Every structure is written in C-alpha cells, then in structure tokens.
Amino acid sequence: MSSKEPYDVAIIGGGLAGLCLAIQCAENGYSVILFEKEEYPFHKVCGEYISLESRNFLQGLGMHLDQLNLPIIKTLQLSDTNGKLYKFNLPLGGFGISRYFLDNALYKIAVAKGVEVWTKTKVNEVVFEDDLFAVQTSQQTIVSKIAAGCFGKRSNLDVKWNRPFVRQKNNVLNNYIGIKYHIRHLHNPAEISLHNFYNGYCGISKIEDDKSCLCYLTTAENLRSSNNSIDELQKKVLYKNPRLKEIFEKATFLYEQPLAISQISFNKKSQVEDHVLLLGDAAGMISPLCGNGMSMAMHASKIVFSTIQKYFESKLSRGEMEDQFASEWQREFSKRLWMGRTVQRFFGGNQSTSLFLQTMHSIPFLAKSVIASTHGKPF
C-alpha cells in the first residue's frame, strides 16, 4: 500500500454515475480519486436520449445545458417489425446529447472541482481490510475510506468477483449486443423513434450539431446467425422493417466502423459487494427501450452521496450506510427495473411486439401508465 493519507472516496469508472458522484463529493470537500480505463473524450454505446428528470440535477453540477441548444424530445414513434407506426406522447420527455460530449464535459467539471482523475487506468481489484479499501491498478495501489463501483454493465471486476449475473446461463434477459452509429439524417428533432426488428429494436433521435444517434440492441444469437457480420445482420434482419431499411440506405454514417458491445444483461444485481457501493449499471441495468438508464445512474449518485455524507458525519456506521443505500436504491429503482424487464420481454417477437403496440395504442391510459412507470420524477 502507498504511504499517502487515504482518500475519502475512490471511484472506479468515470461514466455518468462515477463522474456525478465525484463532483458532488469534491464540492463538499472530500478528497476524491476516480479511475477511468479510457481517455476522454470517447464514444460509448448508448441511445443518447436523456429523460428530462435529470436536467436540473445536471445543471446543478455545472452543466450549462440551456446554452447548448439541444433537441428537446416530446414524442415517441414506434414501429412493429413490419414497419407499422404508432405514436405516443412522452409525459416528461427528454433531450439528446452525445456521450462523447456529455461525459467529457462532466470530466472537465470534476477536474475543475479538484477530483484527481486517472484516465487510461484500469482497476484490477479492490480489497477491503481494516476498514479501508486498497484499490489496485497495474501501476499502483491507492487507499481510500469509501469505494464506489461505477464500472458499468459488465467489467473485469464483475468477472473477478464472480458476481451471480456473470454466472447465469443465457436467458431472455441476458446475452444482448449493442451497436451504435452517429448519422446525418432527416429526423424530427422533437421525436425519438424506436423501430423493432426480429429479436431487437433500434432507436434514432437527434443529438447536438444536428447529428442523430442510431443505436440498436439485439441478441448475440441474431449476430451469430448472420455469420458474426454486423453488415449482414443489418441487411438480413433489420432491413425487414422498411423504416430501418430506408434509414440505413439514406443516412450518412459518420463513423467508419460502428461501436459495438456484447454480453449485456438485464438480470438482477446487488448494490453492495464486499463493502464496495455499486451504482449505475453496475447495480442493475434497465432495458434501453425505457430510455432511462442514464438518469438512473445520475440519480443513484445523488442517493449514494447523501449516505456517504452521513457516514462521514458519523451519523451512520459503515453497515448502516450500506443498508440505507441499498434500501433507498431498491425503493427508487426496483419497480422501474421490473417494468423494464417486463416490457423487454414483449419486444422482438414479430407477433408479441405488434400485439403489445396495438394494445398500448388502443388504450392510451395503459400506454401512459407503462411509460410513466419506467421513468422517475425530477430529482
């Protein structure tokens, strides 16, 4: 271990959960170190539609969203696998912004607030001993009083810790892949489209600079049966929805290669592992069709920050802090995650998707209530 004074908080992973937590901790005078394995700015597989529930929170952290002229999204357009369209109003709505821009802006705020950020640094292990954490990278081990795991959907630490969701056999809630592009395409900036195809769905919405984000989720099996070729998958499977065929054929693609991730799981996860507090996708991932994972990650950072604060003020013991965080997390998010898993099961099948969309469309009250129950309130 290094001989330096322990940091108050060590954060593993500099996505939305990690950066938002780091900023709040630094603003309140705690010493914070954050490890991110990539180098900012960088692209991430994500639909880049943020529910408006987190707008005030982001502004409070120092993001001047009003000055960015971002598209405000108010309606959801869905098509079934045959391209039949349905429209729904989004009760709260959202806005579009790329992760390349957003994460980098938060990183700069974190540095300005005094967070020590180690980029291009992967954490290999976290060990809890004598009421302190030893956070190990290939170069060094640092010591902290609190450790927060904000390492996303699936990291080397999930595998190392043999977390139950990593051990689960393939089922209807895991083994998905995500593919993303930035494109230029004529698209109503006030609308997010979600086009279904066999065993998957593809979201398209505007982000900054009149670009659009096109991002889809599908099963690993769909890719395997297309000879592991993304191009073949798109032509063989996605193009069966005429809406998607038209977009792929008409849009200008801004990356040479798409961004891809695999082994996505919506199965349940724990919120604390060996005293490490977990938040964001590391604590549980909501189906992307709910368009709400980013807001959940940010909201969780607010919840965990307030429990950490109580711990440092000696109002809670470590065990009480962990229990309070886990129960507040469950209270805030478990119903949403359940609804996300339920809705996810309906999408992808040719008939089940059509039936689901027809039912939602013919009973607007039901549609409103399903959309509302996958979203939270401003925090």
Ligand SMILES: Cc1cc2nc3c(=O)[nH]c(=O)nc-3n(C[C@H](O)[C@H](O)[C@H](O)COP(=O)(O)OP(=O)(O)OC[C@H]3O[C@@H](n4cnc5c(N)ncnc54)[C@H](O)[C@@H]3O)c2cc1C
């Ligand atoms: C296909 C798809 C589409 C989506 N679309 C949307 C959408 O439109 N709207 C929405 O709100 N949500 C969406 N989501 C969900 C959203 O992307 C996540 O919920 C959100 O990014 C979670 O943030 P996070 O901070 O937990 O994780 P991340 O943003 O993934 O950040 C984790 C960070 O940890 C780093 N890391 C991992 N391991 C280590 C390590 N050992 N050491 C150091 N660093 C490490 C990673 O490099 C990464 O930067 C989508 C997800 C997918 C898969």
